[in-house]
Amino acid sequence: MRPRAVKGYGEGPWSDPDPGACRLGGYQGKSRWQVRGPAGDDGCVQEPSEPTWPPFRFHDRHGWRAERDWQAQPDWQPRPDWPARARRWRHRGNGEPLRRDPEDRLAGGVAAGVAAWRGFSPTTVRIVFVVVTLFSQGWLIPFYLGGWLLIPAKGAEASIGSRARHDSRGIALAVGLATLLCVLLGLASVLNPWLINTYGWQQVVSVAFLALIWRNTPDSEQAALRRLVEPLESLGPGGTRASRGTAIRLSAAVALLGAGVGWLLTSHESIALLRPLAGLILVTAGIVLLLGPWWLRIARDLVLERQARARAEERADISSHIHDSVLQTLALIQRRADDPQQVVQLARAQERELRSWLFEGRTLGDGDATTFAEGIKQIQRDVEARHGVPVEVVTVGDCQLDDDLTALLAAAREATVNAAKWSGASVISLFAEVEPEQVEVAVRDRGKGFDPDAVPGDRKGLAESVHGRMSRHGGSAAVHSALGEGTKVTLTMPRATTSADAAGGGSRR
Amino acid sequence: MSTAARTPPRVVLVDDHGLFRSGVRAELGHQVEVVGEADDVAPAIDVIGRLIPDVVLLDVHLPGGGGQAVIAAVKKDHPDVRFLALSASDAPEDVIAVIRAGARGYVTKTISTGELADAIQRVADGDAVFSHRLAGFVLDAFAAAPSAQDVKPSFDPELDQLTSREREVLRLIAQGYTYKEIARELYISVKTVESHVSSVLRKLQLSSRHQLTRWATERRLA
Numbered sequence: 001m002r003p004r005a006v007k008g009y010g011e012g013p014w015s016d017p018d019p020g021a022c023r024l025g026g027y028q029g030k031s032r033w034q035v036r037g038p039a040g041d042d043g044c045v046q047e048p049s050e051p052t053w054p055p056f057r058f059h060d061r062h063g064w065r066a067e068r069d070w071q072a073q074p075d076w077q078p079r080p081d082w083p084a085r086a087r088r089w090r091h092r093g094n095g096e097p098l099r100r101d102p103e104d105r106l107a108g109g110v111a112a113g114v115a116a117w118r119g120f121s122p123t124t125v126r127i128v129f130v131v132v133t134l135f136s137q138g139w140l141i142p143f144y145l146g147g148w149l150l151i152p153a154k155g156a157e158a159s160i161g162s163r164a165r166h167d168s169r170g171i172a173l174a175v176g177l178a179t180l181l182c183v184l185l186g187l188a189s190v191l192n193p194w195l196i197n198t199y200g201w202q203q204v205v206s207v208a209f210l211a212l213i214w215r216n217t218p219d220s221e222q223a224a225l226r227r228l229v230e231p232l233e234s235l236g237p238g239g240t241r242a243s244r245g246t247a248i249r250l251s252a253a254v255a256l257l258g259a260g261v262g263w264l265l266t267s268h269e270s271i272a273l274l275r276p277l278a279g280l281i282l283v284t285a286g287i288v289l290l291l292g293p294w295w296l297r298i299a300r301d302l303v304l305e306r307q308a309r310a311r312a313e314e315r316a317d318i319s320s321h322i323h324d325s326v327l328q329t330l331a332l333i334q335r336r337a338d339d340p341q342q343v344v345q346l347a348r349a350q351e352r353e354l355r356s357w358l359f360e361g362r363t364l365g366d367g368d369a370t371t372f373a374e375g376i377k378q379i380q381r382d383v384e385a386r387h388g389v390p391v392e393v394v395t396v397g398d399c400q401l402d403d404d405l406t407a408l409l410a411a412a413r414e415a416t417v418n419a420a421k422w423s424g425a426s427v428i429s430l431f432a433e434v435e436p437e438q439v440e441v442a443v444r445d446r447g448k449g450f451d452p453d454a455v456p457g458d459r460k461g462l463a464e465s466v467h468g469r470m471s472r473h474g475g476s477a478a479v480h481s482a483l484g485e486g487t488k489v490t491l492t493m494p495r496a497t498t499s500a501d502a503a504g505g506g507s508r509r
Numbered sequence: 510m511s512t513a514a515r516t517p518p519r520v521v522l523v524d525d526h527g528l529f530r531s532g533v534r535a536e537l538g539h540q541v542e543v544v545g546e547a548d549d550v551a552p553a554i555d556v557i558g559r560l561i562p563d564v565v566l567l568d569v570h571l572p573g574g575g576g577q578a579v580i581a582a583v584k585k586d587h588p589d590v591r592f593l594a595l596s597a598s599d600a601p602e603d604v605i606a607v608i609r610a611g612a613r614g615y616v617t618k619t620i621s622t623g624e625l626a627d628a629i630q631r632v633a634d635g636d637a638v639f640s641h642r643l644a645g646f647v648l649d650a651f652a653a654a655p656s657a658q659d660v661k662p663s664f665d666p667e668l669d670q671l672t673s674r675e676r677e678v679l680r681l682i683a684q685g686y687t688y689k690e691i692a693r694e695l696y697i698s699v700k701t702v703e704s705h706v707s708s709v710l711r712k713l714q715l716s717s718r719h720q721l722t723r724w725a726t727e728r729r730l731a
Contacts, residue, residue: 396649488684
């Protein structure tokens with residue numbers, strides 16, 4: 001049985017699932033579902049956990065639909081990668097219901113939510129929103145605010161709207177504001193009915209929505225809203241901290257705005273094309289001057305906020321890991337302080353886990369060994385956990401597992417367990433070396449040892465599972481032991497000739 | 510260093526953990542003479558320069574730069590001071606870097622007091638001290654098959670590979686054998702084992718083989 005390559009994730013150096021596609025030196029077996037090794041006959045190779053690579057999440061649920069479309073259009077030439085395309089275009093996005101994303105917001109997080117929902121970049125969605133706003137004469141703004149009101153935030157149960165329904169004062173305020181704005185617009189439309197009719201009336205709805213959102217949004221979102229409104233406060237008479245620069249900026253902006261708006265308001269009588277253009281430029285300049293610093297600050301705040309959040313998440317990650325592992329173990333050690341054996345065992349297990357987390361960037365016990373060195377480390381873990389004897393492991397080189405090497409691992413496990421159970425040694429040494437032509441494992445203890453010739457026939461452990469396993473797969477086993485001097489089991493498994501070639505440039509000397 | 514073999518070696522401890530230093534000092538107190546301590550690169554260079562100890566017990570990881578910074582600075586003025594690297598870390602590239610900088614050996618912090626005293630004595634006598642872990646790293650580093658374009662013409666090609674005897678010795682060290690046991694296993698004298706280990710150390714330090722650096726990079730990236 002050849003190891004089965006699981007599609008998808010990082011089909012790097014071993015895209016061809018050659019059973020012996022090995023290389024020396026260095027760790028390579030990072031993606032754990034890359035090659036599923038055959039299950040060992042004693043179950044020492046566990047089932048790998050289910051891959052979670054996103055594009056394939058929908059495979060089972062939607063596969064039939066792609067199939068049906070295919071049959072319904074016989075003249076359509078099916079492309080070989082059609083299923084992948086179908087998945088990519090129909091099912092991009094996170095596959096969850098539409099939710100606002102307050103984590104990644106500029107205003108209400110609607111754009112970010114839509115982006116995550118449909119699998120676009122938030123920036124793209126925002127640009128589309130702005131463009132649509134311009135072309136729809138501002139109609140998108142009330143729709144955006146409506147979305148803010150009606151789409152629940154990520155992780156929240158209810159939308160703001162559902163809360164606003166019970167807020168009678170808020171509704172009264174919204175209606176009042178809307179009415180006030182209607183009156184104002186009505187008055188203003190005397191000056192320029194075209195402008196007001198085109199851009200003004202929609203915003204009545206916006207203002208009402210905004211009032212409802214303001215009154216009913218949770219505190220965290222209110223902070224964001226406040227930040228949006230902040231500069232308007234500084235415009236008011238209360239802004240005592242306004243320096244001379246601000247004053248100049250404000251007066252310049254007001255002058256520009258006044259000139260521009262005046263120009264625009266009078267332009268309805270004129271048919272000259274240049275005049276509204278000049279008016280627009282003046283208004284824009286005024287707005288930029290007025291609000292530019294505020295925009296800059298918002299952008300900077302957003303970046304800072306995002307960095308802070310990333311840091312906080314990282315810290316939470318680390319502290320939860322430390323808690324799950326180190327603190328738990330320390331607590332256990334305190335409780336079992338009277339049992340030195342247990343304490344040593346706990347400390348060693350913890351040390352190993354922390355090391356592999358710190359230096360190899362992986363968590364132990366997640367998934368299956370796909371390379372020989374990982375298999376050896378698994379033996380170390382299991383034997384230390386089950387038999388409480390420290391195992392010193394040294395591995396040299398590494399390669400992918402195949403049938404023969406799985407058998408070798410099983411034999412090595414048997415020999416190690418044997419040593420842990422019977423030798424009485426305080427430590428077992430497990431040495432594994434992957435060479436181009438063969439793989440060698442030595443299991444050694446300084447325990448009481450035994451006389452190999454005097455082993456009674458009914459003790460099958462060593463003879464059957466170690467010798468038998470090795471010889472069935474073309475390997476060999478040698479046992480050296482003497483009473484009082486410990487035991488050394490040497491296991492040698494030749495590697496398939498192809499794998500020696502694949503090991504990286506032939507022999508090494 | 511025949512005198513050092515009889516009188517207890519003078520040792521300086523360099524480690525950023527005060528608890529660890531006091532622990533080592535308390536346990537080794539009567540077997541070696543701890544003359545000084547330091548907790549970082551700069552004070553270490555200063556203390557070693559003043560005291561000129563026989564052996565410096567050096568942590569691989571120090572806040573102000575790695576242990577190799579200390580070795581590099583001290584070696585210039587006091588080539589006779591010997592270093593024994595000590596660490597709780599398994600990151601092979603760090604260990605190899607310290608050895609290549611000039612440390613005479615490497616042991617892990619889980620070592621027993623007796624073995625540590627023994628290792629210090631050995632380094633003071635001018636021998637190399639390989640823990641089983643270091644032996645594994647070295648085998649690994651030298652085993653990685655060099656690709657054709659990677660081998661730079663070395664001034665001494667001998668340095669670029671281990672002899673089969675040296676490999677055998679390293680393998681046995683990696684399996685936890687003591688020098689005496691290795692000597693018995695291979696039917697050679699303990700002195701010969703020591704000379705094999707020293708020669709491996711020399712190759713490790715002097716080899717211009719790119720492989721060693723590339724190997725370390727791979728380990729880090731992999």
